[in-house]
Amino acid sequence: MGSKRSAKDQLIETASRLFRLRGYHGVGLKEIIEESGTAKGSLYHYFPEGKEQLAIAAIEHTKNFVSDKVQEDLAEAADPINAIQGHIQKLAQEFNKDSVFGLPIGTIAGETYLTNEPIRAACQSVFDEWQRLYEEKLLSSGYSEKQSADYALVLIALIEGGIILSIASKSGEALSRIASQIPLLIKK
Amino acid sequence: MGSKRSAKDQLIETASRLFRLRGYHGVGLKEIIEESGTAKGSLYHYFPEGKEQLAIAAIEHTKNFVSDKVQEDLAEAADPINAIQGHIQKLAQEFNKDSVFGLPIGTIAGETYLTNEPIRAACQSVFDEWQRLYEEKLLSSGYSEKQSADYALVLIALIEGGIILSIASKSGEALSRIASQIPLLIKK
DNA sequence: TCCGAATTATAACGACCGGTCTACTTATAT
DNA sequence: ATATAAGTAGACCGGTCGTTATAATTCGGA
Numbered sequence: 370m371g372s373k374r375s376a377k378d379q380l381i382e383t384a385s386r387l388f389r390l391r392g393y394h395g396v397g398l399k400e401i402i403e404e405s406g407t408a409k410g411s412l413y414h415y416f417p418e419g420k421e422q423l424a425i426a427a428i429e430h431t432k433n434f435v436s437d438k439v440q441e442d443l444a445e446a447a448d449p450i451n452a453i454q455g456h457i458q459k460l461a462q463e464f465n466k467d468s469v470f471g472l473p474i475g476t477i478a479g480e481t482y483l484t485n486e487p488i489r490a491a492c493q494s495v496f497d498e499w500q501r502l503y504e505e506k507l508l509s510s511g512y513s514e515k516q517s518a519d520y521a522l523v524l525i526a527l528i529e530g531g532i533i534l535s536i537a538s539k540s541g542e543a544l545s546r547i548a549s550q551i552p553l554l555i556k557k
Numbered sequence: 558m559g560s561k562r563s564a565k566d567q568l569i570e571t572a573s574r575l576f577r578l579r580g581y582h583g584v585g586l587k588e589i590i591e592e593s594g595t596a597k598g599s600l601y602h603y604f605p606e607g608k609e610q611l612a613i614a615a616i617e618h619t620k621n622f623v624s625d626k627v628q629e630d631l632a633e634a635a636d637p638i639n640a641i642q643g644h645i646q647k648l649a650q651e652f653n654k655d656s657v658f659g660l661p662i663g664t665i666a667g668e669t670y671l672t673n674e675p676i677r678a679a680c681q682s683v684f685d686e687w688q689r690l691y692e693e694k695l696l697s698s699g700y701s702e703k704q705s706a707d708y709a710l711v712l713i714a715l716i717e718g719g720i721i722l723s724i725a726s727k728s729g730e731a732l733s734r735i736a737s738q739i740p741l742l743i744k745k
Numbered sequence: 746t747c748c749g750a751a752t753t754a755t756a757a758c759g760a761c762c763g764g765t766c767t768a769c770t771t772a773t774a775t
Numbered sequence: 776a777t778a779t780a781a782g783t784a785g786a787c788c789g790g791t792c793g794t795t796a797t798a799a800t801t802c803g804g805a
Contacts, residue, residue, distance in 0.1 A: 394583045397791075397793080399791080413795080419793065472663070475664075476663075476668055479580055479724045480664055482584075484579060494726055525718065530663075533667065547714055585762065587762080597765095597783090602777080751800100751801080752802085756798100757795085759793100759795105762789105766788095770782080772781070
């Protein structure tokens with residue numbers, strides 16, 4: 370069914386990347402079409418409701434893309450403190466070798482939470498899922514249910530906020546310094 | 558010289574508010590002009606370089622606006638933990654009585670950090686200033702220089718990230734739960 | 746092979762974008 | 776009072792936005 374990567378997949382991947390880098394209103398359909406090597410006809414064939422529908426699919430893609438990376442990193446150490454610290458350090462390193470990944474969901478959330486309810490809801494579900502990943506890691510390491518849930522919330526906020534600081538300063542230093550403080554912040 | 562609030566001030570205040578609520582590309586000049594009760598002629602009289610110049614002035618306004626509130630809240634308790642906790646709790650409360658203030662700078666930073674260097678630099682300087690406020694509070698309470706700087710960074714990330722989670726979930730709960738964990742996170 | 750459906754390619758549309766320009770009104774100073 | 780500047784109002788421009796419509800092409804099963 371189609372080549373290894375269908376036009377639909379190309380559109381979703383490209384939209385996911387561009388929306389991460391410049392937000393929802395900062396990216397036009399023209400650019401998504403050009404960069405994905407598809408055409409306007411394909412876009413409206415697979416996403417008849419247009420930009421909003423594509424954005425929701427792109428948000429879902431970002432959710433899975435990031436979730437995979439988080440699970441991978443968290444599995445690298447049994448101790449959750451080491452695992453989480455390593456994960457954030459990796460984010461910082463990716464920043465410094467400017468493989469730009471942008472602010473995953475926060476930008477779109479900030480642009481649309483008052484004006485586009487379907488997109489806002491999609492963003493909320495992404496954060497819920499990411500939190501769950503950290504929560505489970507902490508739970509399986511003997512943290513209490515309350516501690517796991519609360520620390521997971523703190524971690525998501527720290528990471529999302531840390532990425533903001535790193536993109537604003539064009540340096541992974543902020544994320545790196547946050548990573549180095551994780552052992553002080555997360556204690557059983 | 559002009560009425561109590563000049564057209565220039567009205568433009569800056571309105572732009573500051575709207576950019577906070579919907580980001581840079583999500584707000585048009587037409588809307589800024591209408592909501593501020595001014596005219597396009599005035600906008601380009603005071604900001605001959607257009608939207609970008611207005612945005613930088615609006616970012617500066619947001620910086621001062623938030624700085625004032627932070628300093629006020631931090632002065633309410635001698636103990637920095639109580640003061641910071643109280644500050645974040647207040648943010649959470651403002652959220653619940655939906656006096657929308659938006660994600661102060663993060664959205665604009667995420668939209669523009671790759672494409673508009675002057676705006677990106679303005680955003681960076683805002684975070685630097687806000688960090689300084691927390692850092693000084695901690696320093697004056699006997700925290701070491703390194704601890705003060707590191708905790709200030711963590712606090713900015715936590716708050717900016719917490720606001721993202723609160724806007725995405727349309728609830729101050731995320732910020733409130735983060736506030737309640739501050740004593741565990743910030744220890745001398 | 747052939748037919749119908751799926752997919753792709755483009756032209757065109759109205760709406761709106763940021764920005765420019767000019768005319769008009771208001772304030773300031775002598 | 777008058778000259779000069781400061782500020783305001785809004786029509787207008789080219790370009791781009793998301794969307795629609797239609798034609799051409801490719802694909803899949805009988």
